[in-house]
Amino acid sequence: MRKSGQITLVSISLVFTAFQKMYDQHNFFTIDFFIFTIIAWIVGYQYDKVHHFEKKVRASERSYKKLIDSLPDPVYILKDYKFLYVNHAAVSLTGAKNKEELIGRHILDFLVPEYHDRALERFKQINKEKRPVNTIEYKAKRLDGSTFFFEVSSMYIVIGGQEAVLSIGKDISERKEQTEQLLQKSEKLALLGQMAAGIAHEIRNPLTSIRGFIQLFKSGQNYPEYYDIVLSELDRINSIVSEFLVLAKPTAAVFIEKDVKNLVNDVITLFNTQSILNNVQIFVEFDSDLPMVMCEENQLKQVFLNLLKNAIEAMPKGGNIDVKVKQKEEGKISIQIIDQGMGIPENRISTLGEPFYTTKEKGTGLGLMTCYKIIDSHNGEIKITSVVEEGTTVEITLPTITQSLLGVS
Ligand SMILES: Nc1ncnc2c1ncn2[C@@H]1O[C@H](COP(=O)(O)OP(=O)(O)O)[C@@H](O)[C@H]1O
Numbered sequence: 210m211r212k213s214g215q216i217t218l219v220s221i222s223l224v225f226t227a228f229q230k231m232y233d234q235h236n237f238f239t240i241d242f243f244i245f246t247i248i249a250w251i252v253g254y255q256y257d258k259v260h261h262f263e264k265k266v267r268a269s270e271r272s273y274k275k276l277i278d279s280l281p282d283p284v285y286i287l288k289d290y291k292f293l294y295v296n297h298a299a300v301s302l303t304g305a306k307n308k309e310e311l312i313g314r315h316i317l318d319f320l321v322p323e324y325h326d327r328a329l330e331r332f333k334q335i336n337k338e339k340r341p342v343n344t345i346e347y348k349a350k351r352l353d354g355s356t357f358f359f360e361v362s363s364m365y366i367v368i369g370g371q372e373a374v375l376s377i378g379k380d381i382s383e384r385k386e387q388t389e390q391l392l393q394k395s396e397k398l399a400l401l402g403q404m405a406a407g408i409a410h411e412i413r414n415p416l417t418s419i420r421g422f423i424q425l426f427k428s429g430q431n432y433p434e435y436y437d438i439v440l441s442e443l444d445r446i447n448s449i450v451s452e453f454l455v456l457a458k459p460t461a462a463v464f465i466e467k468d469v470k471n472l473v474n475d476v477i478t479l480f481n482t483q484s485i486l487n488n489v490q491i492f493v494e495f496d497s498d499l500p501m502v503m504c505e506e507n508q509l510k511q512v513f514l515n516l517l518k519n520a521i522e523a524m525p526k527g528g529n530i531d532v533k534v535k536q537k538e539e540g541k542i543s544i545q546i547i548d549q550g551m552g553i554p555e556n557r558i559s560t561l562g563e564p565f566y567t568t569k570e571k572g573t574g575l576g577l578m579t580c581y582k583i584i585d586s587h588n589g590e591i592k593i594t595s596v597v598e599e600g601t602t603v604e605i606t607l608p609t610i611t612q613s614l615l616g617v618s
């Protein structure tokens with residue numbers, strides 16, 4: 210503890226008394242001299258004490274601030290939805306150059322629009338209940354527009370006499386990606402298992418006809434006109450098996466230029482038997498001159514497969530499915546799958562795509578979720594509209610090659 214207060218006050222008192230004594234020509238060491246000095250010393254002592262603690266508090270404040278600044282997880286304080294404080298981790302997570310670039314910015318600038326309502330609702334809750342709230346996940350946006358998943362917990366605080374919200378979070382993109390990959394894998398396996406039954410059927414028909422022809426040839430008669438039929442039946446088996454293998458292959462996300470028309474047709478081939486068994490007819494309609502899309506072929510096929518499967522399953526008594534592939538506005542292609550099935554109640558539409566939501570006895574509730582993830586990774590969109598007892602339309606919009614190349618998507 211520094212003693213500057215005591216020294217200063219006692220010295221002033223000494224000088225003052227000395228001056229007075231000299232002037233009055235009195236004895237220097239009188240009783241009031243002692244009283245003055247003691248009072249000066251006590252006041253000085255108290256001043257030094259306060260000063261000392263103030264310094265200590267300031268130093269510990271600084272060390273706390275340093276500690277929070279250097280935490281590996283992003284920490285920030287919001288006042289009226291605007292950044293009042295951010296630590297280093299928050300700065301680097303958002304891709305800002307320094308703290309100043311963030312201070313004063315609105316939090317919603319850093320969340321993708323779908324999450325805005327959720328965030329505002331949460332801030333209201335924090336301000337009302339004035340207690341920490343559970344962690345929540347957001348899809349957040351960096352300054353350069355790239356997105357990441359962010360998990361955050363927040364609490365109400367009072368800082369400098371002002372109400373604010375303190376949050377601490379974590380970038381969980383990697384964790385989410387891993388879970389998604391696992392889910393996609395398990396969904397794919399389930400799908401392949403289910404498809405296997407359909408594929409067995411698909412192969413048995415041409416096999417039966419080939420067997421018939423071979424028996425005919427064995428009888429010694431020559432029927433060259435049937436050779437071509439046998440060959441084309443064999444080709445058919447071959448293409449079904451290759452299709453199945455394409456789907457079963459592990460997916461390395463390689464995006465290449467593809468014609469959506471071919472992908473859709475390939476997938477529809479896989480449904481031939483299943484649709485006949487279910488009394489379903491699939492009609493396809495393509496715009497001429499469709500632009501190409503940048504895509505991961507197997508993943509897109511998986512989307513069409515899931516959607517067609519849902520459409521068939523929605524029509525237990527059979528019906529028609531229309532598949533329409535059109536060029537939408539410039540740079541966008543739309544693939545619609547329209548069924549005449551049972552439809553989806555309006556209040557359920559928003560639940561679609563959540564994992565494990567299913568109304569089917571043997572459903573996985575993972576199909577639509579996988580579709581959403583895949584289309585999202587292609588910078589596309591899925592829109593589902595439905596009327597109960599009339600049918601459902603699922604529309605996928607994908608950016609076409611020109612747009613992807615320009616990096617607009
Ligand atoms: N075309 C459709 N018509 C009616 N309901 C649908 C359709 N597509 C999806 N659904 C509803 O969405 C739910 C989730 O679908 P999905 O994620 O594919 O899982 P699953 O097919 O295993 O149930 C289905 O159980 C069904 O209730």
Ligand SMILES: [Mg+2]
Pocket residue numbers: 515518519576577
């Ligand atoms: Mg499904």
